[in-house]
Amino acid sequence: MKRFVEGVVRGQSTLFPASLDDYVTEDNPVRAVDVFVDGLDLDKLGFVGVQPLDTGRPSYHPGTMLKLYIYGYLNRIPSSRRLERECQRNIEMIWLTGQLAPDFKTIADFRKDNGKAIREVCREFVALCRKLDLFSEASVAIDGSKFKAVNARDKNFTEAKMKRRFERIDESITRYLSQLETADRHGDAVPEAKVDRLKGKIEKLKDEIGRLNAINAEMMKSEDKQISLSDPDARSMATSGKDTGIVGYNVQIAVDTQHHLIVAHDVTNVGSDRHQLVNMAEQARAEMAVETLDVVADRGYYEGEELRACEEAGITVTLPKPLTSGAKAAGRFGKQDFIYVAAEDVYRCPAGERLTHRFTNQEDGKMLRRYWTNACQSCALKAQCTTGPQRRISRWEHEAVLERVQQRLDQDPNKMTLRRKTVEHPFGTLKDWMGATHFLMRGRHKVATEMALNVLAYNMKRVIAILGCRPLLEAMQT
Ligand code: SF4
Secondary structure, eight states: OOOOOOOOOTTTTTOOOOGGGSOOOOOOOOHHHHHHHHHOOOOHHTTTTTOOSSSSOOOOHHHHHHHHHHHHHHTTOOHHHHHHHHHHHHHHHHHHTSOOOOOHHHHHHHHHHHHHHHHHHHHHHHHHHTTTTTTTTEEEEEEEEEEEOOHHHHHHEEHHHHHHHHHHHHHHHHHHHHHHHHHHHHHSSSSSSHHHHHHHHHHHHHHHHHHHHHHHHHHSSSSSSSEEEESSSSSEEEEETHHHEEEEEEEEEEETTTTOOEEEEEEEEEEEEEOOHHHHHHHHHHTTOSSSSSEEGGGGGOOOOHHHHHTTEEEEEEEEOOOOHHHOOOOOSOOSSSSTTTTEEEEEESSEEEEEEEEEETTTEEEEEEOOOTTTTGOTTHHHHHHSSSOOEETTTHHHHHHHHHHHHHHHHHHHHHHHHHHHHHHHHHHHOOOTTTSSSSSSHHHHHHHHHHHHHHHHHHHHHHHOOOHHHHHHHO
């Protein structure tokens, strides 16, 4: 006999479990949220209102509000209005808050007023992971990704964008004026409504010029000659796609290569990763409480001084050099075809000649040693080597640091695969959770709070997947 699974009849009397606790199984992740927050010293972390006031209406305990948010981010419910609704109908949430149902304004204010403390909570969970011995390998992959801010592209202005806008307006005005002239020539044959419409469009464009001029004046006062109208901290950033960009933030993460937990993260509004390596590596080292650290990153982080600072701090970095050699791109020998002989302080060129040190000069704050040979004029390979009278090779005074980075990569080319496998998955997951619009709040500090909650939820989910909920609960309770 064919049939469907039947539900109960709504009017039938039922016996629900006697207590709220019976609705939540022993290995439900909501229990991990509860135990984790109960174990925190919220006062020390800087939460507002941990001690109740003697007067006024009783407030919600910050622990309850924090649990509510962590649960929300674990379950992709970051909005305060949706959290308010879930407090009223979601049995796990009712269990977690003890049937409290704050309104959305109270929920939103808690996240707004406790940003710094919430970011500390994210670090507390990383410290817990460290105690659980989840960072035994002292190895991280660092990467950055662009996240969209609450700021449409049309509401962000840079000098180049402003110039393009003025040009487009000029073109439009010219086009409408020419249409008006044509209408004039045809006299009464052209309906008056059409002439009025064209005049109206020109007036609107003139108003737009006035508006843009005011924005332009503000923009030119800013340090980086850029202005975002909705979120003033958001910046225009190029993304990996050709001719694409977003207005947003550059989120940096350091992910441990063993368990893929986010050890450290940062939110910047600088579009480039070039000066983020030391910052992220040092943060990761501090969070993992290790003396030495292995770091793998992509070529976007390649910067001589950053690599030198890492080496001096005991951080071993592996990353590829950017492919910026003009000679190589033009089909000639690149610098990598010249072998440095340290014992003699010379370069050996592809023709076997010795390029000796001639002089040292400073360029962009770096001391550069220049090498060349007089044998180039009679060299059979000259066409493949240089278009000038002789090929010159420059060597930064700390070039040995860069050579050691290259040696490490040559010895273990799989590190780049390890980097991709480690760090790209967390970004994909976080963006999927955050949806098409990414951030909900405005301003760098508030956005950093949102990111901290997402990272905390990501790490919590990951640890539950690695250890299981019950072992995590037991570890937190000991
Ligand atoms: S052109 Fe000069 S540097 Fe280049 S291969 Fe010939 S000798 Fe060597």
